Amino acid sequence: MLGSRQPQGPEGAIVGGMDVEASAPVRKSRIVEDRRCHNLPVLFLFVAFWVGMIINSSYGWSKGDPRRLVYGLDYKGNMCGDKKGDPDLSDFDVRYWQNPNQVYDSALDGSPINLVNARSICLKDCPKPSNNSLTWVCDYPEGPINLTMQDWKNRNYDYFSILSASQQNTSLYLQGPCYPVLFESENLFWSCQLSVSASAVALTNWQNLGGVHVNQGDLLVQAVHKAITAPSAVLKRYAADLGKAWPVLVVCGGIAPLILSAVWLLIVRIFVGVVTWITVVLLNIFAFAVTVFLYIKAGWIGHDAVSAVVGDQAANDLSASTSEQQHLKVAAVVMTVIFVILVVSTIILIKRIIVAVAVIKVSAKAIGAIPSLLILPLAPFILLTIFFVYWVVAALYLFSAGSVARNDCSGGCCAYDLSSQSVDCGGCCGYDYKFTRHIALALLYHIFGCFWTTQFIIACSLTTIAGAVASYYWAQGNRSAMPLFPVLSSAKRVLKYSLGSMALGSLVVAIIETIRFILEAIRNRLRALEAAPGGCIITLFWCCGQCCLGCIEWTIKFINRNAYIVIAITGKGFCGAAVHATNLIVTNILRIGTVNIIGNVIVFLGKVGVSFASALFAFFMLETSKYKTGHDKVSSPLLPVLFCWAVGYVVASLFFAVVEMAIDTIILSFCEDIEEHNGTPIYAPPLLMQTLNRHNTGS
Numbered sequence: 027m028l029g030s031r032q033p034q035g036p037e038g039a040i041v042g043g044m045d046v047e048a049s050a051p052v053r054k055s056r057i058v059e060d061r062r063c064h065n066l067p068v069l070f071l072f073v074a075f076w077v078g079m080i081i082n083s084s085y086g087w088s089k090g091d092p093r094r095l096v097y098g099l100d101y102k103g104n105m106c107g108d109k110k111g112d113p114d115l116s117d118f119d120v121r122y123w124q125n126p127n128q129v130y131d132s133a134l135d136g137s138p139i140n141l142v143n144a145r146s147i148c149l150k151d152c153p154k155p156s157n158n159s160l161t162w163v164c165d166y167p168e169g170p171i172n173l174t175m176q177d178w179k180n181r182n183y184d185y186f187s188i189l190s191a192s193q194q195n196t197s198l199y200l201q202g203p204c205y206p207v208l209f210e211s212e213n214l215f216w217s218c219q220l221s222v223s224a225s226a227v228a229l230t231n232w233q234n235l236g237g238v239h240v241n242q243g244d245l246l247v248q249a250v251h252k253a254i255t256a257p258s259a260v261l262k263r264y265a266a267d268l269g270k271a272w273p274v275l276v277v278c279g280g281i282a283p284l285i286l287s288a289v290w291l292l293i294v295r296i297f298v299g300v301v302t303w304i305t306v307v308l309l310n311i312f313a314f315a316v317t318v319f320l321y322i323k324a325g326w327i328g329h330d331a332v333s334a335v336v337g338d339q340a341a342n343d344l345s346a347s348t349s350e351q352q353h354l355k356v357a358a359v360v361m362t363v364i365f366v367i368l369v370v371s372t373i374i375l376i377k378r379i380i381v382a383v384a385v386i387k388v389s390a391k392a393i394g395a396i397p398s399l400l401i402l403p404l405a406p407f408i409l410l411t412i413f414f415v416y417w418v419v420a421a422l423y424l425f426s427a428g429s430v431a432r433n434d435c436s437g438g439c440c441a442y443d444l445s446s447q448s449v450d451c452g453g454c455c456g457y458d459y460k461f462t463r464h465i466a467l468a469l470l471y472h473i474f475g476c477f478w479t480t481q482f483i484i485a486c487s488l489t490t491i492a493g494a495v496a497s498y499y500w501a502q503g504n505r506s507a508m509p510l511f512p513v514l515s516s517a518k519r520v521l522k523y524s525l526g527s528m529a530l531g532s533l534v535v536a537i538i539e540t541i542r543f544i545l546e547a548i549r550n551r552l553r554a555l556e557a558a559p560g561g562c563i564i565t566l567f568w569c570c571g572q573c574c575l576g577c578i579e580w581t582i583k584f585i586n587r588n589a590y591i592v593i594a595i596t597g598k599g600f601c602g603a604a605v606h607a608t609n610l611i612v613t614n615i616l617r618i619g620t621v622n623i624i625g626n627v628i629v630f631l632g633k634v635g636v637s638f639a640s641a642l643f644a645f646f647m648l649e650t651s652k653y654k655t656g657h658d659k660v661s662s663p664l665l666p667v668l669f670c671w672a673v674g675y676v677v678a679s680l681f682f683a684v685v686e687m688a689i690d691t692i693i694l695s696f697c698e699d700i701e702e703h704n705g706t707p708i709y710a711p712p713l714l715m716q717t718l719n720r721h722n723t724g725s
Contacts, residue, residue, distance in 0.1 A: 056500040056698075057493070057595060061519065064599030065526030072482065072529040079475045082468050083416075086424035094426040094459060097121065097216050098146060101165070101441070103430045103457040106148035106216070113166055113175050118148040122218040123250070124163055124205035128439060129220060130241035133249035141249045143433035145441060145456050150179060152211040152218040160231035162186040162197070164204035169444035171203075193442065198237045201449055202442040206232050208240055219250045268418060271653060271666040275418075278644035279673035280411055286636045287681035291400055306372055309631050312638035313365045319645050320358035323663070353664055386629075388711055389688030392498045395505065398513040399494060399688075403680040406487040410480065410680070414673060417476050424469055428459030470544075477539040480676065481532030485590060487680060488687055489524060490517045493594035495691040500595075500709060516594060524593050527600035531586045538579045545571055587687070591694045610697040629686045633678040640674030641667050 097106040098121035104111030107119030123129050123146045132141040153163050162184045167173035171185055178185070186197060186204045197204040208228045211218040223242050232240065268275065321327040393399050433455045440451035493516025501508045509515035520528070549568045588607035589600060598606065647653070648663040660666060692711075699707040 057497050058597045059519075061523040061597030063523050063526060065530045067526075068530040068533060069526035072478070072533075075475065075478070078471065082471055082475075083420035083424070085468065086420055086427050089429075090423035090425070090427035092422040092426050094428075095422070098148075099430065099457040099459075100148045101145045101456055103432065104148065111148075113168075115148045117179070118150055120149050120152060120213055120216055120218060121146045122149050122152060122163065122211070123220075124202070125200050125439075126205075126208060126220065126224075126240050127200055127238075129249050130243070130245050133245035139439070139455075140433075142458055143455055145439075149183060149218075152213050153183065153207045155207045155210065155225035155228035157227055160228055160235065161207045162204040163207055165202055165442075165444060167444075169447060171444060196442045196449055198235060200238055200240075201440050203444050206237060206240075208232060214250070217250065220247060222247055268422065268666060268669060271648065271660050274644050274647045274653070274666055275669060275673070278640045278647060279414075279670040280677065282643050282670075283636050283640045283674035283677040284407060284681075286639060287403070287678045288400075290632055290636070291403075291681050291684060306631055309635035309638070310365075310368055310372060312635055312642060313361070313368050316638055316642055316645075317358065317361045317365045319642065320354055320361050323645075324354040324358050326355070326358065353662065357664065386685065386689065388692055389495075389685050391711070392495050392688050392692060393684060395498050396494050396512050398511070399491065399684050402491065402494075402513055403487065403684060406483050406680050407677060409483050410676065413479055413483070417472070417479075421469070421472055424465065424472055426459070427465055427468075428461040430457055431460045432456075433458050470540075473543060474536060474540045477543075478532055478536035481535045481539075482528055484676075484679070484683075485528040485532045485586070486520055486525070488587060488683055489520050489528065489590040489594050491684055491687040492516075492591040492691045493519060495688045496591065496595045496695055499692055499695040499711075519594070519597070523597055527593055527603070528590075530600045531589060531604075534582055535579065535586065538575060538582060542572060542575050542579070545575070587690060588694055591687070591691050594691075595695070595698070607694065610694060610701065614697040614700065629682050629689070633675055633682050636678035636682075637671050637675035641671040644670040 091105065093107060094105055097108075097119055099105055100111075100115070100121070101124075102112065104113075104115055106115055106121050109116035123141065123144050125145060128139065128144045129141060132139045132144055147163065147165065149163070153161065155161060161182065164171075164178075164183055164185050167175070167178045167185065170190075171188070173181070173185060184204070186194065189197065189204065193203060196202060197206075200206075206228065208224040210221040210225065213219075222244055224240060229240070318327065439455070440449050442448070443450045490513065494512040497508050497512045497516070545568065585604050585608060588611060589604040592598060592603035592607045592610075593600065596603070596606075644667045645663060648660060648666060653660050653663075696707055696710050699709050
């Protein structure tokens with residue numbers, strides 16, 4: 027019983043406490059050393075899966091190029107800015123659609139042509155109409171045009187004056203090889219956004235030369251705007267943002283949470299109560315700061331809304347920030363809800379936090395007895411850092427691994443071919459990347475690999491921590507009864523006997539996470555249906571599905587954590603350990619449930635606080651001029667910030683897991699102690715007994 031008098035040693039010392047006198051008898055540790063391997067087929071499956079990961083990534087590295095996610099293709103199938111193109115386009119990274127009528131027609135309802143399929147060229151900058159004459163943008167010099175690319179550039183892409191009469195005539199019919207610059211344009215996501223109306227001077231000169239009628243109006247703007255803000259284009263830019271903002275990911279997704287977590291872990295040993303309250307206060311402050319920052323960038327507060335325009339002279343009416351601001355507004359609303367929940371929860375849990383401080387003190391005492399636990403998280407941190415770098419790079423290459431192919435414009439357009447020196451009515455279409463189904467499957471395989479590998483590394487880390495802390499509990503805090511190096515001994519047992527169990531436990535979680543990811547992807551595909559009448563049913567089903575899967579995932583992770591503790595103590599297989607841990611928890615739920623949850627909530631608040639701080643630091647870094655102009659400009663800070671938040675949370679989890687697992691291990695060992703000794707814990711520390719007794723009596 028909890029209130030039972032603990033057995034006493036011959037000197038009258040309480041042997042159930044951790045501060046045992048030297049003369050008190052020491053019982054043999056309960057940590058099982060003689061073990062056997064379990065769940066080996068799953069371990070072999072994990073190894074085989076990783077062989078597949080390497081092969082999968084190799085395909086992306088051989089076929090992909092992340093720059094494709096940013097820059098478009100020209101009329102010859104070259105990627106803008108590619109020095110390996112034909113010709114060399116290393117200085118030409120802005121895509122410009124040459125034929126204004128083709129741009130206009132692409133916006134008409136029922137048009138057989140899409141702007142992404144239209145004929146475009148790569149330029150240094152978006153061309154400007156002249157104030158006193160008609161300027162042209164001509165195809166790359168080749169065939170009879172004896173100019174170098176540098177000469178072509180120096181002539182502002184214009185060699186209309188040296189064309190033959192027939193070539194000039196086809197140019198006046200918007201068939202090339204030269205096309206008139208009639209509209210103002212601005213560099214928008216590395217594509218030239220045309221204005222509504224043509225320049226009066228340029229249009230007059232065009233008409234005086236006998237040029238064909240050119241369409242004007244909002245459709246010109248809408249066509250380009252629609253092409254560069256389409257969901258697929260936005261997804262590509264968001265993915266490319268990760269590559270551009272990699273210094274932010276390293277600093278705010280790795281270094282910042284590492285430092286913050288390590289500092290929290292070090293000072294928690296000395297100032298447990300203070301750290302607990304500081305964690306709660308800082309969490310609310312960071313949540314408030316992130317919320318306000320989102321409101322500012324969404325344009326609801328002040329005049330510093332995120333701008334998606336590349337270039338310092340971009341006109342306001344050419345801004346494509348609308349979609350990005352909408353995303354940030356949604357994030358701001360969600361963050362507001364989270365902030366309100368945090369504040370309310372903090373007020374409600376004030377009394378419970380006082381109780382939880384005592385529980386954390388017990389775990390802090392165990393950590394103090396095994397100082398190497400403080401540096402243990404560095405090992406999984408390094409492994410996860412290496413893995414995430416590999417995973418992000420491979421994902422970018424896989425995502426850009428489509429093949430280049432000419433688009434089908436369904437006829438109806440012609441363009442002059444300098445090589446054949448004739449008008450080709452089958453070669454006026456542009457090029458695009460064609461993504462096959464196997465690339466989508468490769469990406470899904472890669473994403474599942476991220477979930478499984480991350481959970482596997484975390485599982486190994488948690489089990490190692492549990493083994494070290496359990497050796498402290500079952501040795502009654504007597505270091506002479508503990509291994510010389512508790513952490514190394516625990517890690518050795520995990521690596522030698524339990525990797526199969528780690529693979530199985532992490533596989534179950536990875537499957538649930540992947541299903542949730544697929545559901546989210548399906549919902550994004552059904553956005554249009556959600557907005558239609560009756561779309562609320564889709565939203566309802568999705569919310570119910572995600573809610574159920576979220577509960578299942580939380581339950582599985584909870585069971586896994588306790589199963590890892592049993593594995594660390596007894597060496598059982600994953601399934602047997604999960605059953606045993608569940609039985610212990612169910613049997614003692616009223617005794618330890620509330621204290622366990624409250625202690626873990628405090629640690630959880632610390633993890634969330636670190637992740638919010640990482641996200642805020644990422645916002646500040648992305649506000650510098652480096653990421654607001656030029657080639658390194660990110661289209662939206664949203665994805666890099668979310669990535670830093672997620673990775674920061676994972677990094678913080680690795681460090682905070684020391685305290686979290688110490689709490690769980692001591693309490694589960696306490697339950698095992700009760701079961702083995704007929705309701706009377708023999709090894710329990712006095713502070714734990716006092717806390718549980720006080721909680722049991724309602725104080």
